[in-house]
Structure formats: C-alpha cells, structure tokens
Amino acid sequence: MEIIRAKTAGFCMGVSLALQKLDKAIADARGRRICTLGPIIHNPQVLADYEALGVHCVDSPDGLHAGDLVVIRAHGITRDVEEALRACGAEVLDATCPRVKKAQLSIRNATAQGATLLLFGEADHPEVRGLLSYACGPAHVFGNREELAALAPDPAGVYVLASQTTQDRGEFEHLEAALRERLPQLVVLSTICDATRERQQEALAIAHTVDAMVVVGGRQSGNTRRLASLSAQCGKETFHIEQAGELRAEDFAGRRRVGLTAGASTPRKLIDATEAWLKALA
Known part of the structure; x- marks a missing residue:
C-alpha cells in the first residue's frame, strides 16, 4: 500500500x-x-x-x-x-x-463607521468570538448559505464580509459572489490565511488520487475538521483521527493508495506515527 x-x-x-x-x-x-x-x-x-x-x-x-x-x-x-x-x-x-490579529484589526477598521459585519465561521469557536468583538457596528455570524439567507441583509445597507481564518476559501468565494449581486455597498476582507488555502488545495488534490484519506488532528480543531470534510466530499472514505491507535487494519484491506494529511495544530510526531502505522500494513 x-x-x-x-x-x-x-x-x-x-x-x-x-x-x-x-x-x-x-x-x-x-x-x-x-x-x-x-x-x-x-x-x-x-x-x-x-x-x-x-x-x-x-x-x-x-x-x-x-x-x-x-x-x-x-x-x-x-x-x-x-x-x-x-x-x-x-x-x-x-x-x-498574526493572521488572526490582522483579521481582528481589519474588521475594526472596516466597520469603524458602523458598517454591519457578516462573518463566515463557527459561532462557538473562540477565534470567531474574538473577531466579532472587534466589529464597531452590528455583527452577525453564519456557517452556511442557509444561515446567511436567513439574515436577509438590506440591499441599501453597508456591509463588511469577512471569514474565520481557517474557513473553506472556495465556499467563501461563492458566498462573496452571491452577496455582491445583492449588496452594492459590500466590502470584502481577505481574512482566510494562505496556509489554510494551501492545505485544503493539497488535501483535495491527494484525495482525488487515492482510495481513502486519513486526517490527523484534534476533534476540536476547525481547520482539521474542514480537511476531513473536503476529503469526504470527493467521495473517498475519510478517517479523522487524533492518533494512530484509533485506526483499524481491516479498514484498509485491499486499498492500494492512502492519503495522509493533518491539521495546523497537529505535531509532527503524531503524523509520523500514523504514517508508520499505515506503512506497517503493506
């Protein structure tokens, strides 16, 4: 394998x-x-x-x-x-x-005159709570298109669109395009970090070429969960684990190629241990 x-x-x-x-x-x-x-x-x-x-x-x-x-x-x-x-x-x-701090200050500056913040992210995530606190006007958080539609933004209003730094860039771009058609005074902040984009792109590229994906990282880690979600969306069986001991040999029987990635807060030793476990099956 x-x-x-x-x-x-x-x-x-x-x-x-x-x-x-x-x-x-x-x-x-x-x-x-x-x-x-x-x-x-x-x-x-x-x-x-x-x-x-x-x-x-x-x-x-x-x-x-x-x-x-x-x-x-x-x-x-x-x-x-x-x-x-x-x-x-x-x-x-x-x-x-530093990327989170930059996002905080960008939101503060962009809403200084009272513009309404629309923040794409997980409402209960500590980063999102911090970002919301920097808004100088009304602020709303949404996690998907349905939640955004429920906010029913006023076309005559001034809005700022931003994102949690670890969100899905592709989805954010879809949301931005939809909002620009409805909100002529929309200001868009680029707050998704490059490292997130690169990880997501590489995970997707690997997922398209393998039989299954293993994603290592904490279950409380939003960026890790999104890597697992993107891999699963490719139609490949995806195993989100915190450490190698959670894997089962029978889940990899007959598989020829397996992809391995990890979240931004996963130490190298846990990734190395998972790779060694998978190689031992070969």
Whole structure:
C-alpha cells in the first residue's frame, strides 16, 4: 500500500509561534505560575504535554493571580476579556496568531463607521468570538448559505464580509459572489490565511488520487475538521483521527493508495506515527 503524505501537514506558522512563546515563558518562569487563557491550540496531546510541564489552563481572568504569567491563546480572545486580563495583575504574553490579529484589526477598521459585519465561521469557536468583538457596528455570524439567507441583509445597507481564518476559501468565494449581486455597498476582507488555502488545495488534490484519506488532528480543531470534510466530499472514505491507535487494519484491506494529511495544530510526531502505522500494513 502506497502512502501519499501531504507536504503541508502539521503546524502552521501561527501555531509554531504560539508554542515558541509558551516554551520561552516556561524556560523563563523563575518560580512564577505559567497559565494559558483557554487551550493555546486545539490539540489534546499537545495540551497534555504542557499540563505535565506544569502549565495551567484557565477559563477566565478570574482564575489568575497577580504575578502569574498568562499566554493568550493562538486563536485570540475578545476585546473585553483582554481588557479584564490586563487589569488582573498578571503579566500578559500575547500569542495570538498574526493572521488572526490582522483579521481582528481589519474588521475594526472596516466597520469603524458602523458598517454591519457578516462573518463566515463557527459561532462557538473562540477565534470567531474574538473577531466579532472587534466589529464597531452590528455583527452577525453564519456557517452556511442557509444561515446567511436567513439574515436577509438590506440591499441599501453597508456591509463588511469577512471569514474565520481557517474557513473553506472556495465556499467563501461563492458566498462573496452571491452577496455582491445583492449588496452594492459590500466590502470584502481577505481574512482566510494562505496556509489554510494551501492545505485544503493539497488535501483535495491527494484525495482525488487515492482510495481513502486519513486526517490527523484534534476533534476540536476547525481547520482539521474542514480537511476531513473536503476529503469526504470527493467521495473517498475519510478517517479523522487524533492518533494512530484509533485506526483499524481491516479498514484498509485491499486499498492500494492512502492519503495522509493533518491539521495546523497537529505535531509532527503524531503524523509520523500514523504514517508508520499505515506503512506497517503493506
């Protein structure tokens, strides 16, 4: 059985930078308690490794104390939470992904005169909550075409269309085209990061050439779930796993080529272990 591994699988720039900042905080701790405000990335194995190193994950600024060093998660946080965080007496290290921070500031600037934000994303995702908080006017989040249609935007209104950074670029372009026909004062922000686009394109290219796809990454990771969804949309059986032990040999019986990719918060060791497991079946 041939394994086709995606070159883009694994940590993106934003995740790498966030973990580098957390590693430096641990090295420079000097007895201070090191905390993250929410999971720093969406990968349970990585989070378990940091917990073993003594890093505390707190849900709100209320769980912090003066003298703590707290790292803001890669997905970013809302403006009001950041204000509370900086007022609580802890030292703050911002590990928000630069692409997410750029999206936050772009939304703030584009809506400064009160334009309505239409945000394509997952309403309960921490990045989306953060992005919404930067809107200076009304803001609505939608996850698909039906939810967008239900918002019934007024053709006479001024709107800003943006997206969660890890959303499906192809779907976003369809939404943009449909809205431009109805909203003459629409402003469109390019907030989907290049790494997301490249991963999705490579996953689709591989999926078209294999008998099945394996996607490695946390189940809470939106970009990982979208890779699995895109692969499945090609009509190929897709296995979204967090680690190799979840796979079953019988699911790969008779398959000649299997594709392998991973989300942006998946460490290389988990991808390597999955590839080794698949190769052992040959």
